[in-house]
Amino acid sequence: MNSVDLQYKKMMPKFNKKIFLPLLLFFVLSIAIFTSFRFGWKANTISKKVVEKAPVATFVPVVENKLRTDIVTYAYSFLGAPYVPSGCSADGFDCSGFVYFVFQHFNIKTPRSSIDFENFGKTVAMGDIQNGDVVVFLSPTRPVIGHVGIVTKANGDSSEFIHSSSGKEMRVIISHLYQPGYKSRYFKAVDVLGEAGKSK
Numbered sequence: 001m002n003s004v005d006l007q008y009k010k011m012m013p014k015f016n017k018k019i020f021l022p023l024l025l026f027f028v029l030s031i032a033i034f035t036s037f038r039f040g041w042k043a044n045t046i047s048k049k050v051v052e053k054a055p056v057a058t059f060v061p062v063v064e065n066k067l068r069t070d071i072v073t074y075a076y077s078f079l080g081a082p083y084v085p086s087g088c089s090a091d092g093f094d095c096s097g098f099v100y101f102v103f104q105h106f107n108i109k110t111p112r113s114s115i116d117f118e119n120f121g122k123t124v125a126m127g128d129i130q131n132g133d134v135v136v137f138l139s140p141t142r143p144v145i146g147h148v149g150i151v152t153k154a155n156g157d158s159s160e161f162i163h164s165s166s167g168k169e170m171r172v173i174i175s176h177l178y179q180p181g182y183k184s185r186y187f188k189a190v191d192v193l194g195e196a197g198k199s200k
Contacts, residue, residue: 067106067196068132072152075102075162083170088112098164098172099134099148103192110134110192114148121190126177129154129189135161135177137185145187149175157183 075098084092088101096114103110111120117136124133131154139146149163157177164172167181175182 065130065132065193065198067193068130071102071106071132071150072162074105075150075152078102078172079162079174081164081172083164083166083172085166087164093164093172095147095149095164095166099150102150108192108196115145117148117190118145121192122194123188124191126159126189127156129156129159130191132193133189133191135159135189136187137182138187140181140185147185151189 078090078093078098081090081098082092083094084097085094086097087093088097090101093101096112096117100110100112111117114136117134121134124130129135129151131151133151133154135149135151136145137147137149138144147163149161151159151161152174153160159177160174161177162172162174165175177183177186
């Protein structure tokens, strides 16, 4: 080693690990914290913008038509009334007599005979059935309309209806469209209320 190299070596500061390593660690941590803060702020800003632009869901309550509710309530008041052939009074009903009697109370005209429901009212899809609609069934013995009832709890093919049954019950009862005795005979559902039956 010549004199120039020795002189240069003396001029260079001695490497001190105790000082250098903490400084290096501080430098690395500083960069990491700065980077995290910067990108975290950007991500937070973006997420806020997305939330601000997202449409706000608005809950719109379904308003039940009062006339339909009143029809169902009135029909319920005759639960257990006896089945009487050709009956159309509180003393007893046949199926169409019960439907006729209930709607007549609200000055709504419906056929007195179940077979006349074939071309009466506005046919509605099963998924659009509402309380107060009339459900129409075929006869259990021949391919003609032979039974009717009033929807009391609309729920598509699981809808509940009230009717005067000539079966073993022989009275006004509640049944469901999914029951085998009615599912296989279901013909259609009709809206007999028109404009008066629409939600206000």
